[in-house]
């Protein structure tokens with residue numbers, strides 16, 4: 171076989187958006203503490219629908235759809251930690267009370283509004299939020315929102331007399347992604363790690379800022395999306411392309427895709443980034459939002475430095491073959507500019523066949539989850555191959571990591 175017949179035909183990044191957005195990694199910017207707060211008019215120091223306004227003696231009451239406990243084991247600890255990881259960095263602790271109720275899964279005719287109405291009715295009064303799976307569309311995997319009634323005050327402010335907040339994770343059984351991305355839905359931290367943790371242990375894990383997850387199993391980690399959505403409940407806005415909920419007075423227009431509020435679910439941070447922490451601290455420091463909590467967090471609440479490794483993740487997720495092509499799905503996340511050399515190893519031995527194209531990240535690091543590349547084979551080629559992939563530093567071609575696919579195809 172002539173080597174020139176083998177070349178890389180297509181590469182396509184597949185990313186899954188958090189909240190109401192799907193984004194690409196093309197506008198990746200370095201984190202420069204470009205946090206942002208919600209532009210919502212109702213984010214004021216007396217708006218009870220935001221977590222930032224909980225007073226030191228108050229609890230946070232969650233009405234949880236009980237099917238979530240079965241689908242996402244450990245979900246209650248995750249909810250408590252997703253709330254309190256934000257509290258941690260401003261020296262607060264929110265007591266979370268979770269009551270599970272036999273709520274029904276959404277149907278194909280449900281909307282987010284109809285579902286939240288029926289959940290509120292079933293939960294009864296006194297809850298700060300209802301949490302369940304919801305009928306989300308497009309690339310959205312999580313959403314939170316609140317409806318409220320208010321009394322207009324003479325000074326132009328709003329006295330919020332009641333509110334209903336919902337927080338939904340996408341119900342993939344009712345609304346699968348229609349783009350062939352083969353998302354398999356959700357996985358809880360407990361299910362993925364095989365380890366049962368209390369809420370405090372999850373919080374400790376998050377504050378250690380040591381766990382980074384990649385969706386090798388094609389499932390989104392519920393904890394990461396809950397942390398993002400509860401970030402909104404605190405009062406923070408989205409930091410990804412296309413989002414329009416940031417207050418121009420309290421954020422820059424720059425994206426911080428690596429942050430929790432930037433959210434990119436094939437790379438799942440089980441911690442808050444510096445940018446997220448800067449954002450919640452800035453909100454706490456805004457006039458009127460400190461609510462008798464300690465003025466500034468103690469040194470114990472300062473973030474542990476992040477360890478930056480050159481390679482965060484490099485994996486051949488999958489290799490398939492049809493009559494003409496070998497389709498390789500791979501994920502690569504680096505913190506240095508890099509390149510990938512791919513070659514085919516024939517089953518009967520002999521020389522490795524390097525592919526003619528080279529995947530390069532350019533001047534920036536690789537941030538690609540579940541990218542596919544297609545290698546065209548000739549009709550006559552009945553050889554079975556393994557795929558070998560070598561990740562190298564762009565600067566000096568030092569090998570960072572070398573991989574081989576499992577089987578000959």
Ligand SMILES: [Zn+2]
Pocket residue numbers: 188189190398399402407408
């Ligand atoms: Zn969001």
